[in-house]
Amino acid sequence: MDLQKNKTIVFENIRLATKTANRPENSVSVIAVTKYVDSAVAGQLIDTGVEHIAENRVDKFLDKYEALKDKPVTWHLIGTLQRRKVKEVINLVDYFHALDSVRLASEIEKRADHPVKCFLQVNISEEESKHGFKVSEIEEAIDEIGKMEKIQLVGLMTMAPADASQESIAAIFQEANQLRKNLQSKKRKNMPFTELSMGMSRDYQIAIQEGSTFVRIGTSFFH
Ligand SMILES: *Cc1c(COP(=O)(O)O)cnc(C)c1O
Numbered sequence: 001m002d003l004q005k006n007k008t009i010v011f012e013n014i015r016l017a018t019k020t021a022n023r024p025e026n027s028v029s030v031i032a033v034t035k036y037v038d039s040a041v042a043g044q045l046i047d048t049g050v051e052h053i054a055e056n057r058v059d060k061f062l063d064k065y066e067a068l069k070d071k072p073v074t075w076h077l078i079g080t081l082q083r084r085k086v087k088e089v090i091n092l093v094d095y096f097h098a099l100d101s102v103r104l105a106s107e108i109e110k111r112a113d114h115p116v117k118c119f120l121q122v123n124i125s126e127e128e129s130k131h132g133f134k135v136s137e138i139e140e141a142i143d144e145i146g147k148m149e150k151i152q153l154v155g156l157m158t159m160a161p162a163d164a165s166q167e168s169i170a171a172i173f174q175e176a177n178q179l180r181k182n183l184q185s186k187k188r189k190n191m192p193f194t195e196l197s198m199g200m201s202r203d204y205q206i207a208i209q210e211g212s213t214f215v216r217i218g219t220s221f222f223h
Pocket of ligand 1: 033035056078079200201202216217218219220
């Protein structure tokens, strides 16, 4: 595993993808998903210049955070969060990407000591196995979440099905961006909806073409 080389390749691909999409290079933040490696390796990747780190499980997030909290990184929690674990982690997280129920939002509201930047997870393809709100559920959910003070809805997070074609991945990402724009245009308090968390190792270039602002990349760094 040559971290420096992998990092160079990923960042170059992102530079090219933003160029192709006619977007400024700095409009996309690269999040390294460190779930495949230990804290020492994650620390080495940070030392190459990666500024955003993510974990998808609370226990692993806490391990990495404890080991690396003095490094200059922004911390992302990207996976499903059980309500009983909210209090252990929520005040350490800079961005939470998997807000998937109003009940979870209520628990964050109760436990957070400051407003938390959250992405609503949306299940555009309505895959049974995936978490997240269906598109038809979002209006009602944000009416409820709008009453809360500690939830700041910065954007939407979505994933395409593992077996989707390039075309259907693009269609899903495009729909997420359209939905995000509609929500942004409502200008509700605490709901800027400026961000889109989409794109993983297999599909980050498509995601950038469709307007992603945060790509979550694991395998391409750590292989
Ligand atoms: C693991 C994971 C990623 C990164 O996936 P890769 O295919 O390894 O790039 C992105 N998002 C979530 C939610 C993940 O759990």
